[in-house]
Amino acid sequence: MTMKVYNTLTRQKETFVPVEPGKVKIYVCGVTPYNHPHIGNARPFVTWDVIRRYFVYLGYDVQYVQNFTDVDDKIINAANTENVSWDVIANRYIASYFEIMDSLGVKRADVYPRVSEHIPEIIDVVQKLIDKGFAYVIDGDVYYKITAFDDYGHLSGRSLDDMQAGARVDIDDRKENPMDFALWKSAKPGEPAWESPWGQGRPGWHIECSAMSIKYLGETFDFHGGGSDLIFPHHENEIAQSEAYTGKPFVHYWLHNGFITVNEEKMSKSLGNFFLVQDITKHYSPAVLRFFLIATHYRSPLDFSDERLSEEARGLERLTAAYETLTYLKTLSHDGPSADSAAFVAAAKQAEADFIEAMNDDFNTSLAVSALFNLAKEINIYHSKVVSEKSGNDARAVETVMTCYARLADVLGLKEAFVSNTTVGADAELTQGLMDLILSIRAEARQKKDWATADKIRDALGQLNIIVEDSPQGARWKKQ
Ligand SMILES: [Zn+2]
Incomplete structure (x- = not known):
C-alpha cells in the first residue's frame, strides 16, 4: 500500500517516496525558548512524534532533527527584563520544553541543534550566498536578495506584489527590495554577538534552519514540518537560502499543521486565552492532552475547550478500560480456540489494516483513533461472551489481540497511558x-x-x- 502525504509545496496529496530507500529524514522547526511551551507549541511536536513513531512501526530508519532558536529578540528582551544573560533564559526554557514534552510522551529528537552552537556553519552558508550573488552586505548587515531566486514565493503561493502589499512598511531603504531579509545582523550594544567576516553580529532568524538541517540531514531530505504560520516568510526563506546555497532541491515534502483556537477564538496572550501546557495539565492528565491533539487530523484547525478536553478524557478512558480488560482476560483459564476467539483475532487484524490505511492517507490520526475504538468495542464483546455467556477463553487469541492493540496504541503514543493507568506508579x-x-x-x-x-x-x-x-x-x- 502506498502512502500519501499532503505537500504544501504542490498543494496536493503525493505518493511518499523516500530520498534514500528505507530511511526517513525529518526536520521540524523548534521553539524559541523564552517562555514555557503553550498548547500551540505542543501540537506540531505531538503531530511529528506520531508521524515519526509510525515510520518506525513501518520499519523505516528515522532521523529526526529539531532546533532551538536560542538567539532571538524575544530571548534578549526577556534577559534584559530579568537582568540576566540571554543564555540563562534560553537554558531555563529549553529545560522546561523537555520536561513538558517528556510528560506528553514526545520522544526525544536525534539532535537538537542550537543557533549559538552553529555560528561557523551559519557564517559559511551566508558567505557562499554572497559569493554566488544571492546576498549582499550593507554596513555589517547581510541581506538575501530575493529577486536573485526565481522560485521565491512558490511554497506560500504568493507573487512579489502580494508579498509587498501584505508586508509591514519597511523603513530600511538601504535594501534593494523591501522583501529582502536579513541573514546576518550587525551587533547592537547589549546583544549577544559573534565575530564574522562582516564584523561582530548575530544570525537572522531563517538562516539557522537552512544551515542546521543541511548539516545533520544532508542537502536534500524528506520532510520539513512546522505550524502553518511558518509557511511565510520562514519556510519560504529557508527554501530560497538552501536551494541557492546547494543548487539542489531542499525538501521533498512540506507538512504544516493547522492552528489552535480557544473557544473558537484565535489564541493570543492579549485575549487572555493563551494556555501553557503546564496549566492545562493541572486539570487534565498529559495523556488526555496528547489524545486531544491527535484525535483531530493535523491539518484541520483544532478548537480547545473544556468540553472537548472532557470528551477526549472519556474517550481515552474507554480505550484504557479495553486494555485493562485484556490484562484481566489474560489472567483467566485457557480453554483453547473457538469461533469467538477466531473472530476476535480477525477483528484485531481488521483494526490494524484500517489503522494503516488511515495513517497512509496523510497521517489521518483521527481515523486511526477510530480503528482503535472499533477494536476496543470488539474487546468488550469478547469479554462479555467469556464472562457473562461463559464461553471459553482463548489465552492465545487474547495475547495476539493485546499485542496488536498495544502496538497500535504505541504508534499514537498512548500505550504508556494505558499501562500507567492499569498499574500503580x-x-x-x-x-x-x-x-x-x-x-x-x-x-x-x-x-x-x-x-x-x-x-x-x-x-x-x-x-x-x-x-x-x-x-x-x-x-x-x-x-x-
Ligand atoms: Zn525553522
Whole structure:
C-alpha cells in the first residue's frame, strides 16, 4: 500500500517516496525558548512524534532533527527584563520544553541543534550566498536578495506584489527590495554577538534552519514540518537560502499543521486565552492532552475547550478500560480456540489494516483513533461472551489481540497511558507482580474460607484506591 502525504509545496496529496530507500529524514522547526511551551507549541511536536513513531512501526530508519532558536529578540528582551544573560533564559526554557514534552510522551529528537552552537556553519552558508550573488552586505548587515531566486514565493503561493502589499512598511531603504531579509545582523550594544567576516553580529532568524538541517540531514531530505504560520516568510526563506546555497532541491515534502483556537477564538496572550501546557495539565492528565491533539487530523484547525478536553478524557478512558480488560482476560483459564476467539483475532487484524490505511492517507490520526475504538468495542464483546455467556477463553487469541492493540496504541503514543493507568506508579511490571502475589494469597484464603484474611486484603487495597472485583473467573483489580 502506498502512502500519501499532503505537500504544501504542490498543494496536493503525493505518493511518499523516500530520498534514500528505507530511511526517513525529518526536520521540524523548534521553539524559541523564552517562555514555557503553550498548547500551540505542543501540537506540531505531538503531530511529528506520531508521524515519526509510525515510520518506525513501518520499519523505516528515522532521523529526526529539531532546533532551538536560542538567539532571538524575544530571548534578549526577556534577559534584559530579568537582568540576566540571554543564555540563562534560553537554558531555563529549553529545560522546561523537555520536561513538558517528556510528560506528553514526545520522544526525544536525534539532535537538537542550537543557533549559538552553529555560528561557523551559519557564517559559511551566508558567505557562499554572497559569493554566488544571492546576498549582499550593507554596513555589517547581510541581506538575501530575493529577486536573485526565481522560485521565491512558490511554497506560500504568493507573487512579489502580494508579498509587498501584505508586508509591514519597511523603513530600511538601504535594501534593494523591501522583501529582502536579513541573514546576518550587525551587533547592537547589549546583544549577544559573534565575530564574522562582516564584523561582530548575530544570525537572522531563517538562516539557522537552512544551515542546521543541511548539516545533520544532508542537502536534500524528506520532510520539513512546522505550524502553518511558518509557511511565510520562514519556510519560504529557508527554501530560497538552501536551494541557492546547494543548487539542489531542499525538501521533498512540506507538512504544516493547522492552528489552535480557544473557544473558537484565535489564541493570543492579549485575549487572555493563551494556555501553557503546564496549566492545562493541572486539570487534565498529559495523556488526555496528547489524545486531544491527535484525535483531530493535523491539518484541520483544532478548537480547545473544556468540553472537548472532557470528551477526549472519556474517550481515552474507554480505550484504557479495553486494555485493562485484556490484562484481566489474560489472567483467566485457557480453554483453547473457538469461533469467538477466531473472530476476535480477525477483528484485531481488521483494526490494524484500517489503522494503516488511515495513517497512509496523510497521517489521518483521527481515523486511526477510530480503528482503535472499533477494536476496543470488539474487546468488550469478547469479554462479555467469556464472562457473562461463559464461553471459553482463548489465552492465545487474547495475547495476539493485546499485542496488536498495544502496538497500535504505541504508534499514537498512548500505550504508556494505558499501562500507567492499569498499574500503580511507573514500575508497571513490579506492580503487576506484587498484585498477582497479593491476589493469589487472597484466593488461597478464600479457598480455606478464611474470610477475615480475604476481606482484610481487599480493604487494605481499598485504602490504596485499588478495587478488587470477584467473579467466577477469579479476582480482578483496578485503580479507582
Ligand atoms: Zn525553522
